[in-house]
Amino acid sequence: MPHIQQLESHVADLIAAGEVVERPASVVKELVENAVDAGSSAVVVEIRRGGMGMIRVTDNGCGIAPEELPTAFLRHATSKLRTEEDLGKIGTLGFRGEALAAISAVSRVDILTRQTGTTEGAALHLEGGVPGAVEPAGAPEGTTITVRDLFYNTPARLKFMRKDSAETAAVNGLMQHLALSHPDISFKFIKDGVEALLTPGDGKLDSAVYAALGRDFARGLVPVSGSGGDITVSGFVTAPLMGRGSRSMQVFFVNGRFIKSQLLTAALEEGYRNQIMKGKFPGCVLSVTLPVTAVDVNVHPAKTQVKFAREHDVFDAVYHTVLDALGKTSAPAAAPAQEARLPAASRQDFFQTMDAKTFRQGGAKPAPQPAAPARPAWNTELRAPARVADSGQTSFYQTKRSESAAQGALGRAPASVTSPPDTQQSSPPAPSCNKGALGRP
Template identity: 40%
Template sequence: MMEEHIEEKKQAKGNKIRILDKDTINKIAAGEVIERPASVVKELIDNSIDAGATDIRIEIEKGGKSSILIRDNGCGMSREDALLAYKKHATSKLTRIEDLNTISTMGFRGEALSSITAVAKVEILTRPPEEITGTRIVIQGGKVLETSDAGTAPGTSVHVKDLFYNTPARQKYLKSDRTELAHITDTITQLALANPEISFTLLSEGKPVVRNSGSSDPFKSIVNLLGPDTARSMLPLEYRTEDFEILGYISKPETTRRESDQIFLFVNTRPVTSRAINKAIREGYYTKIPKERYPVAVLSLIVDPGEVDVNVHPRKAEVRFSREKELGDAVTFAIEKVLSENTLAPEIRDKRDRTFQKTFKVSDSSGILQVSEAAETFGRKNAGKDIGIPDTGLPDRGKVVKDKSETYVYPVKDTERRLKRSERLLDLTAEGEAQEISGDKKLDIKTEQEREREREKEGESEKRIT
């Protein structure tokens, strides 16, 4: 009675400060953690990684706004754990505050699943490998609607439908399906590069978008996710000090980007962003790349968990280092060392599909114009000899044609025209020579006949005298 009386007096005075109801609190908290469909994908994949999954499959529809389905083959959950997992601040990764200083898991706050279930319709299917029957739970708006046994494979499957269905303002400001898909693709690319041993598959409307089979070699993930052209220009980096370990790959100075969105930084396998480390990476290249250009880098920093504060950002995207200056200097030195040890001359790439052109030359022996076809293609043989630049020790990516100064290659039509003209000239010359020969012969015959006539006259005159 006393408490009711005090409450009535407060309302009568018109107090402006009041405690929010639980549903409103959950929606506000969810807005800090879940910004868009990509946030849902990241939080659920973090849970799959912490569950020890080696194969994670993501299926989305309409950019994740309509449906997000994530399956893994991790350790799964019992029914009791599944009924606790969606509640706020329920986690299996922390037991006391001191554990924050040595945190090694992707998640630790117990906010992700509760935030997702507060703003979406969620169905959870899960089964530990040691149990025969799995559990199915349907949650909507933070309330459990159905719990039942279900047959399912070992692991966990979380199906999120109609994201932000109960917060129209947030749903209204989501971008187009293509834009949201791009954000999801970037998120999965980061997580796949950070965990190359895990197989990731992303399907959009049933069509594959990202597919990276698990491998112990990080370079294979770079080839699959960033493309072979980018991977071909990457240099391995490995640097260790007493306090830090820096592993990964950096691009040659010839491969740069306008933005720093292809600098992938991982701290103890956690994808993070750090302006200080990005600046250190840029300083490692110094004047080797143009101003306001950024390299491609995939760097994993192994640091003592006690030296890193991961509880800075609601989405755990930013971290703070206790010795940020020393770590930045180590990154800069490691990059400078790798670049100084490798040949940085840009490679000459092959240019295929060049057309054949006709060339002509005059044979010294016959004096006749001869036509030949020469392929002006990089790396091919010309007249039985290799034409190219001298060996400089660079990888053989194809040789550059070096035109001879004394040989001029005419276009095809011009060559044929010149060839016909030359043949006509040769024919005329041959006819002239034949005419000269026949004229000389006639002159010789005429001279011989005159001589015989003179001899006959001399013979007749001698007879008359006798």
């Protein structure tokens, strides 16, 4: 039987890094969340070769003190928690103190930082989690972290990385979500020297949606806003006629954190019941705000899942907010003037519908009275000039019965076209249902 022994710290760090750093997008997520927590108003993310070659995140936040730089890369070192009571009221995106330690353990890291209000910055280089000496350096206010050669010392993880294009797409999708979750921050994303995303950071969600998800998606959105108790729901949903082929355009945020939630997805789609085509899915950018004590964000290593203390209340808040917004957009508009002159027995009355609110108030319309069938405007009798439907003109096509063909097995007369007579045509006779005139037995 093998002996039990404690792992070396380096091996333990590599194992811990595997839980936090899954791919280049994981690195970008952790670094950008730290930038947001630092109070930044502008964040620039640059990658090369899908992030496997280089990842650089620059912010204009509060910066890090030079003497605290080595401590920042130790496991469980954080500025966001102090006591165990703080775990029940987490209001920041990062809190575990594992991101920088995990990233530096599987890459080569350079950090350049300067605190707000100071005149000199500091720089630090780490390789495989081992820090060098802190050196003074000139730097703008904020922090710049450069990550190179990701997974260079963990070939077991390196061989499972996908193509550069796939890793780039993953980082691009992540940047879209981060930009939507914080419209008050200007995000810029550069991939292989080409700018792929730039948001204005004006605090308007519709501006962020337009920049991140494109014009076509932004044009078909319906604004939603509602609250119940201490739960607030706001954002945009797609109109029922703009259903998507998948759920890929459903974006949810809880207290500014992008999450994946089956509960929120079910509440959203329940609001579209009987309003969207079967096989189609609604899109959305929905933000749910509730007290930090009512949600547990410490249930997943990647922090993409949360647990609600009152799931039923959250479901109802999202469902009713979406349902009310769709009800307002589906309210019937005022009838045009020309439609008001239609007869009371018009066939259009039979197909009139009403919204859910009118139905609940007992506003059902009485069934329409049966009307006498309208007489046809065309002539079915042979040898008579026919009128064109809904027209006062007489058709120049006249049928002529052939007596020789009348003796055929079917008893029908082949039609021939003759020129219209020069004399004035008389009014067509009334419609006839004489079967003999049609040459039928």
